Amino acid sequence: MSISSQFDSGNIEVRDASNPSDIRLAIRHDAGGVFMQWFHFRLHGVRGQRLRLVIENAGDCSYADGWHGYRCAASYDRADWFRIADTFYDGRELVIEFTPEQDTVWLAYFEPYSQERRLDFLGRCACSPLVQVECIGTSLQGRDLDVLHIGSGPRQIWAQARQHPGESMAEWFMEGLIERLLDAADPVARELRERASFHLIPNINPDGSVLGHLRSNAAGINLNREWHAPTLAQSPEVLHAQAAMRKIGAELFLDIHGDETLPYVFIDGSHMVPGYGERNLALQAAFLENLKRASPDFQTEHGYRDDRFTGEMMTLCSKWAAATFGCVALTLEMPFKDNANAPDPRTGWNGARSKRLGAAFLQPILDHLRLLAD
Amino acid sequence: MSISSQFDSGNIEVRDASNPSDIRLAIRHDAGGVFMQWFHFRLHGVRGQRLRLVIENAGDCSYADGWHGYRCAASYDRADWFRIADTFYDGRELVIEFTPEQDTVWLAYFEPYSQERRLDFLGRCACSPLVQVECIGTSLQGRDLDVLHIGSGPRQIWAQARQHPGESMAEWFMEGLIERLLDAADPVARELRERASFHLIPNINPDGSVLGHLRSNAAGINLNREWHAPTLAQSPEVLHAQAAMRKIGAELFLDIHGDETLPYVFIDGSHMVPGYGERNLALQAAFLENLKRASPDFQTEHGYRDDRFTGEMMTLCSKWAAATFGCVALTLEMPFKDNANAPDPRTGWNGARSKRLGAAFLQPILDHLRLLAD
Amino acid sequence: MSISSQFDSGNIEVRDASNPSDIRLAIRHDAGGVFMQWFHFRLHGVRGQRLRLVIENAGDCSYADGWHGYRCAASYDRADWFRIADTFYDGRELVIEFTPEQDTVWLAYFEPYSQERRLDFLGRCACSPLVQVECIGTSLQGRDLDVLHIGSGPRQIWAQARQHPGESMAEWFMEGLIERLLDAADPVARELRERASFHLIPNINPDGSVLGHLRSNAAGINLNREWHAPTLAQSPEVLHAQAAMRKIGAELFLDIHGDETLPYVFIDGSHMVPGYGERNLALQAAFLENLKRASPDFQTEHGYRDDRFTGEMMTLCSKWAAATFGCVALTLEMPFKDNANAPDPRTGWNGARSKRLGAAFLQPILDHLRLLAD
Amino acid sequence: MSISSQFDSGNIEVRDASNPSDIRLAIRHDAGGVFMQWFHFRLHGVRGQRLRLVIENAGDCSYADGWHGYRCAASYDRADWFRIADTFYDGRELVIEFTPEQDTVWLAYFEPYSQERRLDFLGRCACSPLVQVECIGTSLQGRDLDVLHIGSGPRQIWAQARQHPGESMAEWFMEGLIERLLDAADPVARELRERASFHLIPNINPDGSVLGHLRSNAAGINLNREWHAPTLAQSPEVLHAQAAMRKIGAELFLDIHGDETLPYVFIDGSHMVPGYGERNLALQAAFLENLKRASPDFQTEHGYRDDRFTGEMMTLCSKWAAATFGCVALTLEMPFKDNANAPDPRTGWNGARSKRLGAAFLQPILDHLRLLAD
Ligand SMILES: [Ca+2]
Numbered sequence A, B, C, D: 001m002s003i004s005s006q007f008d009s010g011n012i013e014v015r016d017a018s019n020p021s022d023i024r025l026a027i028r029h030d031a032g033g034v035f036m037q038w039f040h041f042r043l044h045g046v047r048g049q050r051l052r053l054v055i056e057n058a059g060d061c062s063y064a065d066g067w068h069g070y071r072c073a074a075s076y077d078r079a080d081w082f083r084i085a086d087t088f089y090d091g092r093e094l095v096i097e098f099t100p101e102q103d104t105v106w107l108a109y110f111e112p113y114s115q116e117r118r119l120d121f122l123g124r125c126a127c128s129p130l131v132q133v134e135c136i137g138t139s140l141q142g143r144d145l146d147v148l149h150i151g152s153g154p155r156q157i158w159a160q161a162r163q164h165p166g167e168s169m170a171e172w173f174m175e176g177l178i179e180r181l182l183d184a185a186d187p188v189a190r191e192l193r194e195r196a197s198f199h200l201i202p203n204i205n206p207d208g209s210v211l212g213h214l215r216s217n218a219a220g221i222n223l224n225r226e227w228h229a230p231t232l233a234q235s236p237e238v239l240h241a242q243a244a245m246r247k248i249g250a251e252l253f254l255d256i257h258g259d260e261t262l263p264y265v266f267i268d269g270s271h272m273v274p275g276y277g278e279r280n281l282a283l284q285a286a287f288l289e290n291l292k293r294a295s296p297d298f299q300t301e302h303g304y305r306d307d308r309f310t311g312e313m314m315t316l317c318s319k320w321a322a323a324t325f326g327c328v329a330l331t332l333e334m335p336f337k338d339n340a341n342a343p344d345p346r347t348g349w350n351g352a353r354s355k356r357l358g359a360a361f362l363q364p365i366l367d368h369l370r371l372l373a374d
């Protein structure tokens, strides 16, 4: 039996793999040593063996409470990901027990989304006459920051994903949103392309994604605390995105995330941003209502408390966008675990459900544009 | 150059094909000699030739006015269907002019949907654990009347298509609705499967469909005038469907159609049915409103006058269902031409757009179920 | 429980289906009443029931001996076909016993190949710049006789399939041969397209195929006994094909068949045709040798005796071609059962294996062309 | 306009990209500074502009003569790769001129094959009951060295690819060979799986492949000069492979490569290895003859001189295998350019043609096994 993680978004430290029924592992910190929780590794030579894997430093992770109720994602073919029922957290260690049916099995915190997948997806999109692909700059390690420009309408809509690179559901979401927006037969997409111009950043933290980080870029910086004052030295990803955004403006801003703890899909709005105004409050409330109708996976009961980010609020992307553009700016959070209102024991929340949510977003966005037009 | 139509839903009579720039054609009547307008044929040996096809009896067709503004559907590969811009109607003849780019080209009144495609589709569905396939009887010529039963909820929802076999868009619609309803990752589908039991008849007139009829079954009977008193001798398709429906009941009934004349998607409701009641009126109005939000291809401005069917009203399927089950019962009409509110010059209204509409229907159906539950 | 067969190539007569453990069936004769053995039907409402189906007139079929060792083909989704192990023949009745896992199951003598599948396949081919599609005439019932012309070389190669319509493996074979011949990256295909011009008739008996016949066209005529004197009245399929062949000539001729009795792939050559000559004998021997190397499914040990067709020899297609064009002309036979040299208990011989054999034929054809060029 | 290469197998140094009609580039050395010739980069913001790219250090590359007659590979979607006709080499610089049709275009020395593609491919294979996946060790940077074990026969056959990581055609070849070997309907594959056990290493230098190297691993070591004495410190890839090979033995050994200079597919045999013996000489000659028949892309006229590797001969993989196992051991070389005997101006030699060659190899391997059995 052996374990490896030298691939896109791989992350594990093998402390002792000599005993299949007591494999001792640790999650590697993001660069900078502040964050950790994402893991992704491959097990070899394990068919038919009862395995017990122990992540020894689970209790030291960024959102250790998130392990309660969490079940590990696994795949034999890297396409179909299922959850391992026997995943336990005792407040210190995360224990994963199962008997693989194949020689090789992949385990991850969540169904991964690789750079190669994104580049292939961009390649397909780029050949659509409906799309312009623009590289607005590069990350610290020199990876492209790609924006897809779709539509020809006067309203400007931005969406970006994976500031926190371990939240791969965010990129699945973007794939779903973009695929539907390019569907020539979909009347919602068609009206959207006429009413607005979309500016979509599938991955704003490509370094952190490849490196297997949870929350930070190659320098260990949490990009979603940089929007007040990004720098070329430590957060060029934000700096470049802001420049592009300022040039174009925004009448709706979406920042796509995952949440380690809450087993729900929810939105953190910008109502606490000074000067947000009555109109945006009303538009935001309408957006949430309309999204709830378009996707039963979305709900408004569970979410962050309004004072969660008080001190650092203006360092956050969506709050910055709300203040800068005076528009509705929303942070979407999807679960690492499952939607407790509609659990799927086999898959938990996964890439496919994130894609459907991305597609469903077109509906409240259209409603938003119609309200703007009124 | 030669012309053939001996295949599923083929329909044309070649009067004179000796001159490519003046090909004289006629549409064949449905059995019974009452209806005609559907056509579907194949041209051979035509690459690079300027063709002029004249359908001489266009003016005698069932909905001759429908030819105004109509453009012929065509395909080289039977998968991608486009419209022929140079389609003209002078009140008597329909003239189609174009220069094929391939040896062979297929022409049809609308993108066809064959029996083999349905059987293959049923085959795929049948292997889903979410589906039960039931044969509720056979047509006059012995073809199966298949119902897909999906979902386990207490509300009973029926949808059926292609009473009028020339309206192939109706079967594309069903494919779209069914595919989404079986999508394991779609939360709307999931909630629907929990709240209701669906009973879906993709094609209730399989004989007429294969025979290339416009409006009738193998005996030339318009099934949508038989619901007051179907008989085994001339409308067993309706008789069998009614029996199955009565056994199960209905809390929503959808009958899917195409309309030859109006370039819009619209619904003919059952508000004119005696005893429909306030609640159904309100539910029906809500359904239309919710559908309009879910699909910009749907509209409520253009449609049939309420007195269109007065004398024969109770012979129609959806009116019969409204009266029998006391539920909301709707007739959906899609255009043979295009949606004039969102025209697509290349394709007109087509199979893919019909499928998207079928998928979009899940939203107002869910809204309906929630209202029922209130 | 019910049984139906009103679809492409359907064939069964239900004598008594009242008792699932003793379903009494009969195969319907081809038109003309001479031939029968093909069957194809669908069972409804059978999930989880132990079925016993009895084909009562199996012993009266054209090749009754062929039932020995035969196992019925079945499919739940019309895509994956498997064999039913418990198929027995007692010299009079064929008994099929199994417990379906789905509501609906399809049974057939062999994995079917429908007209719609052919038309879709032709549609895809027609859009390749490497192909010209020609309709060389129509069948008795007006179905197209399509020829695919592929390649630009000086040697003329003909292949045709399904004279005997119940031999659907022959059309799978053609699909495999044609797909490989159109593969832009395959060097064998490429050299073939440069050395020769191929003229390929995927189905020369489209009526019989749709009608669910075993061996004859719509008039009940065995086309492979018509090549000495075809007529417009009873064998237009042969008449039209001959005219096209005479115009072009042939330097290799392949007629693709299935055999009811022998569990082997074999070729019946034309060495018994007067005047075949030493060169053709040598070329034929080389072809068989080269095919054996290219496809281990082919063998030369088992086959027809040379005197099998003595009296009627010149009425057969390949013998007629050998005599007319002075070229190597071969009749390929594939089993309805399995290849006893390499049996696959799950599938028996099937469509996929027939396709691989069609693809493998490119090798001996290339060898043949090289020998011709020497 | 901008240029990037921070992705799997990316390699370029941008010296001056300020002027689209004179973009100055250089290829980056492999680690160790000895080798260079592979390049792979992406251009942004270039739609509709006439570009002139100059690789300034082309003349210093490992096989500078290979640039003569070479045309750059390019793709808009990363799936369809074409060649740029206006690629020129003047003995010092390589100049590439073209006008991209899309915003973004990818350029490479040859159609790339990424680690993610391999891992996805392994994932699909791993779920076949015909395959066992084994990790035999890791590379210098910790990437898995995967072997696919296929088949259950007594003869041991090894194939490996991408010792030289810039030769991505070698991995396409492996994909083609493996896909065919797993085809349940292919009788050649089936007989092979019965006669032999295959041990297939799709990529024996995964570090060099990701790093965009031409010929070496992460330490800059040319693995194909290490087989006499591999070390854990600088060539663990060879060390681990040798260990696995010695345990199993070999009766045929294939090492898959690309050649920068010759526009032909050829094999460098092991006849110059002392003690190769008459039998292996005959078997090797038969293999080449049989491959020539199975793939017209293969030829025996052009190739390496027998004394090419004299001094270092025993450091080469296939020679080592010949000496160690006393078996036929072959080095396959495919062109970076095209097969001059069958040129395809649009694609040159590419991934698809490499895959077809891999599939065609099954034929001479089967012939080899039959000869061994005699
Ligand atoms: Ca987050």
Ligand SMILES: [Ca+2]
Residues within 6 Å of the ligand: B164, B167, B257, B258, B259
């Ligand atoms: Ca209608």
Ligand SMILES: [Ca+2]
Residues within 6 Å of the ligand: C164, C167, C257, C258, C259
């Ligand atoms: Ca036959």
Ligand SMILES: [Ca+2]
Residues within 6 Å of the ligand: D164, D167, D257, D258, D259
């Ligand atoms: Ca090499």
